[in-house]
Amino acid sequence: MYKIVRKKELNSSVTLMDIEAPFVAKKAKAGQFIIFRVDEMGERVPLTIAGYDREAGTVTIIFQKVGFSTNALGALNEGDYIRDFVGPLGKPTPVEGKKKVCVVGGGVGCAIALPSARGFKEAGAEVTVIVGFRNKDIVILEEEFKEVADHFIMMTDDGSYGRHGLVTQPLQELLEQGEQFDEVLAIGPVPMMKFVCKTTEPFGVHTSVSLNPIMIDGTGMCGGCRVTVGGETKFACVDGPEFDGHKVDFAELMSRNGTYREREAEVNNTHTCRIESMGKALIQ
């Protein structure tokens, strides 16, 4: 069992938690992920690590309550325990040896872009951060990004905060102005990552994307997370989660991510909470 030692709502749908997991905290690096399971009948859900405190033995996760399991996790409080928490899985972001880096975060993806941005900064790179949100209400981690970024650009889709527009706009401008990035790292919704890659491709800037496909074990065993990269089948859990974005088959990834969408919609419509049904059974 793993204790939730801190919980903070970052916005109406995004939650931060510090989980007590000393072994994971000791080894975690930016770019790696964990898998959690709320309870005995829970799913295994992968989440990229948002931070860690090696001394305190805690790992920070930031998640959006989008599906059944993230909602179940979000319903827990400080002092509660979750059944399983395994990691660190996958390969870390290769932060070493870069002079100029641009980190692009979209929505809740910013949560995992932050430790990588910090990693690049600590490794000596000049870091530009571009983050994008739908609107002002869901902006997260602004102060934290400002701390690590040499240049910080905030975008909102509706113009309610920062600049009006998509993250690809300032990126395009910077590249056109002749900014020489060694690396662009994009983390966010799949369409966003795809368009960041499209933006950088004509400029020949190496662009990495962090993928979060459907997976079970996270150790290379199920093959559910396979993605096509440069025509080859790769497992996101062990070969990734970061890949060369110019080589990723995004259309296939988006399609595969929808494997259980219909079933999930069905569950959301008809699902009565397990505790509720257990309660009913007890009364009967």
Place this chain on the structure above:
Amino acid sequence: MANMTLTKTPMPEQDPKVRARNFKEVTLGYTPEMAIEEANRCLGCKNPKCVEGCPVNVRIPEFIKKVQEGDFKAAYEIIASTNALPALSGRVCPQETQCECKCVRGIKGEPVAIGRLERFVADWYLENVNEIPKKVEPNGVKVAVVGSGPAGLTCASDLAKMGYQVTIFEALHTAGGVLVYGIPEFRLPKAIVANEVTKLEAQGVEVMTNMVIGRVLTIDELFEMGYKAVFVGSGAGLPMFMNIPGEALKGVMSANEYLTRTNLMKAYTEEADTPVIQSKAVAVVGGGNVAMDAARCAMRLGAENVYIVYRRGEAEMPARLEEQHHAKEEGIQFKTLCNPVEILGDETGRVCGIKCIRMELGEPDASGRRRPIAIPGSEFVLDVDTVIMSLGTSPNPLIRSTTPGLDTNRKGCLIVDENEMTTREGVFAGGDAVTGAATVILAMGAGKKGAAAIHEFLQK
């Protein structure tokens, strides 16, 4: 007076039509009367060949004699003296190629049903005695076991009996390895595996789940933590695909994924949160035991048509005859001498068919089996909405890639010497991590040998 019946005493089974739609155990086991009747078929050979056929050398005629006498507890103790997991091996061992194929009764008629008797004795003990083993006086020496499958569990059990302080590191959230994620409930009830783990814990073995060795801790760090030897029983978990067009479609998955969702994540129950695809027609590609397990799970999950697609003939199928037989009884359709060339998808990216080509058998290849050759122009399409690839697995590279000095062969299998020691001093290995995908009992044998070798190594 020996029972000279030429055939084995039949073991009751669930009716195929009924069991094809439930996850309860297929075979129901002998009653004490049946067990004694079958035990009486054993001639008690002075020079028992069956024992030689057993990877863990169970003293077969001795335990069967106790069954004849109705002393099932004594029978159990004889088995347990060399076999840590009899309830498991009695169910999933390929006895027909091991102990039973050496039985003299098999020369004329069927051999003694050694597996069924072993299972009976183990189940009887579990139900009537299930004595929790006593903790041996600890010797204070720490040994790490990586993986809690059949190799790891056996190795840990033997080491604990010698007084070692054993920690098992398991990557998944439940101990048991392939016994819980792979082999389905209807062949091996999970309660049996859980009971074995509980017994190990009673003997002082610490089981740490959610520990992916190679990531959270390296082998070198285990030594730094004071473990004096490490046994790697991490299995062969990496699935293979065919690299044919359409493999990325929704509805194509590895047998590992399908079985893990169904077994480990319990997707067959209402209560589980993990989804499994609801299929109408399923093609399972491959002819091994895992393919049979996947096909039989698909049937139980409600598919109307389930096909085994295998490129060689039925005679060449690596699956146990019993598994093939059970699968057929349950309505699985065998499409042998057929090889997939492409998986077809609809406009939403879901599988809608599998294009296969018919094969014929040529000259024997390196494996000794006749090589399948495609018959040009014989392509046909099977209408399916799910394709499960069961083409075999290879060892996970996580440990070898994070442990300097640990050598592997071309296939990624760890190289060990005659004492199960790898190329790293103090690091031992056994089971599928060494042999590539094989059987539960061979892994148990390797775990046993590994424990003895570790003991010898630590005596020095």
